Amino acid sequence: MGTPRAHVEGSDPRRWKALTVCLVAGFMTLLDVSIVNVALPSIRVGLHAPPSDLQWVVSGYALAFGLVLVPAGRFGDTHGRRSAFVFGVVLFTLASMVAGAAQGSTWLVIARVVQGAAGGVINPQVSGLIQQLFRGAERGRAFGLLGATIGVSTAIGPLLGGLLIQFGGQQEGWRYVFYVNIPIGVLAIVLAYRYIPGGGARRLREDMDPVGVALLAGGIFLVLLPLVEGQRWHGPARWLLVPAGLIVLAGYTAWERWYGRRHQPMVDLSLFQRRSYALGALLGLLYFGGFTAIFFILTQYLQEGLHYTALHAGLASTAFALGAAPSAALGGRIVTRIGRRLVALGLVLITVGLTALDLIVRVMPTPRVGWAMALPLFVAGIGSGLVVSPNQTLTLSEVPVAKAGTAGGVLQTGQRIGASIGIAAVGSAFFSQVASTHGDYAPAFRHALLVNIAFILAAFLVALVDVLAERRTRTLAPARTPP
Secondary structure, eight states, rough: OOOOOOGSSOOTTTHHHHHHHHHHHHHHHHHHHHGGGGHHHHHHHHHHHHHHHHHHHHHHHHHHHHHHHHHHHHHHHHOOOHHHHHHHHHHHHHHHHHHHHHHSSHHHHHHHHHHHHHHHHHHHHHHHHHHHHOOHHHHHHHHHHHHHHHHHHHHHHHHHHHHHHHHHHHHHHHHHHHHHHHHHHHHHHHHHHHSSSSOOOOOGGGOOHHHHHHHHHHHHHHHHHHTTTTTOOGGGGEEEEEEEEHHHHHHHHHHHHHTTTTTTSSSOOGGGGGGHHHHHHHHHHHHHHHHHHHHHHHHHHHIIIIIHHHHHHHHHHHHHHHHHHHHHHHHHHHHHHHHHHHHHHHHHHHHHHHHHHHHHHHHSSSSHHHHHTTHHHHHHHHHTTTTTTHHHHHHHHTTOGGHEEEEEEEEHHHHHHHHHHHHHHHHHHHHHHHHHSSSSSHHHHHHHHHHHHHHHHHHHHHHHHHHHHHHHHHHHHHHOOOO
């Protein structure tokens, strides 16, 4: 007796509606990475928050987000992705409600940490569900829409934040940045039960690997903490945490190898024996190191250097979003035919756009420079759309569906680490140059932009290695085929 079509994996008739629900929730969590940056002055005024708490409003979210991605992905693989997704959305919605109602900065910081953890629960379920529900070219299109969501949410965050603050006022406008998540979250919860398929859980008790979870979380925490605290913790002693974290991660690797011979480990390290996954994860880490930091220094330059309002600074970044959204959708459609060459092309376009941005700031250091930035940011946005979703599609293409949540969690953890490294490196270059030029933000922006470009070029070299390796494999394949 045949299996009904609706229950065949990859042919569920609800799959596109389920994807829409996932993307709405993913957009909400990724938006909160960037939207808060322009709200910090309003938070400082409204809550009389000290600089240390303002830093933790941003870094606490990023740190918690990165810590839970892998165990949350494993939990979704073993206990059901819909259950994990709904739990994450409920927690994120409640944390947003608490953050918006905060009466003190400590209250807000705690809510932001919970928000970040909830975002880390949601996101690996999205990539896992795409692996589960889609096949072939459809999977590429689905990841294309996810890439568009990532690009648009990051770029449009400052603009939306500026609009909400202008609507609510400088004193209380920051609360709307969090309250806007509540109706979105409630709608996502209701629609998740209607359109996202349940089941598929394996429910093996040993699969959660608690020792592996503790070692991985501890190692990531030690590596990320000095990076996210870079603007508040200035002493060199903080960098001792990085080698300590790497030692803990080495211990985690040894544990997983030992544990994997007896049980199902949290992360199957054989994933990294697949060239597409290993190189794709490294490329994602390097790319997000350059990509995320672009908007960090752009906002600083426009608001602090040129005295743009939060709304005007946000408008300057919309050209990037306008380029990223359609190219990500297109990239998802054609990546299965073109492969990693498409990612390499995207990285070239980003490099061209950022180089043009440097030239514009060099020759036009005036308040009107924000408008002149539109074209190079648009070109960089097109390039970004050809990188994020195609790279995710290619990286996860050979991963078994049963491991999709964990593999997606590992991939996104690398992206979070890359983003933190990038912001630390680019931010350090930016602020040290501001200090040495006595508050001249234009040369500081250009100096930091070179670090961004270096990250993008490093990612391009990784893509080139994969392209050449793939070409070599195709060349040798006929010779290995028996007559």
